[in-house]
Amino acid sequence: MARESRKKERNMKTKTNSERTYYDDGFRKRSACLCFRSPSREEVLLVSSSGSPGNWVVPGGGQEPEETPGDAAIRELKEEAGVIGCVGKHVGDFEYEEGGKKKRTSVFCLMFEKELDEWLDQTESGRRRKWFNIKDALSELKKYKPRQCMYLEKSLKSR
Structure with missing residues (x-):
């Protein structure tokens, strides 16, 4: 029992209002979502970056303890974009290192189901949401978060 507690402590770090969780191999647990406006997947939702508001990114963030990756994706979409959606296909897990930190998303x-008039990141940090056609979304992502292009490209190949 004590060993389990130590293992759990080692796999989490406290952050304001949340706990960062890690896989045993040291990768941070993250989830992201590609929210499509319709089953045709002609438009995808992006949000303004919290660190660079002039740039657009795929909604996503850290997984909370006891939260499944799919549940984290739904929560992140609501917090960052003020959008309610129904989780669908798992596109894949993507690993990368950023600033010496390993992340697995x-x-x-x-x-898409509905848009809220107000949402957490809009009221707290002025975050915006915008629907893009696929070509424009890829163009925006290439400017600031090129690795996120892989998410979108892979999702479109596996329709």
């Missing part, structure tokens, strides 16, 4: 397709 589980990416899901979500189908």
Whole structure:
């Protein structure tokens, strides 16, 4: 029992209002979602970057303890974009290193259900949301988060 507690402590770090969780191999647990406006997947939702508001990114963030990757994707979409969606296909898990930190992001397709008038990141940090056609979304992502292009490209190949 004590060993389990130590293992759990080692796999989490506290952050304001959340806990960072890690896989045993040291990768941070993250989830992201590609929210499509319709089943045709002609438009995808991006949000303004919290660190660079003039740039657009795929909604996503850290997984909370006891949260599944799919549940984290739904929560991140609501917090960052003020959008409610239904989780669909798992696109894949993407690993990368950023600033010496290892991250593994589980990416899901979500189908748009509704937009909220106000949402957490809009009121706290002025975050914006915008629907892009696929070509424009890829162009925006290439400018600031090129690795996120892989999420979108892979999701479109696996329709």
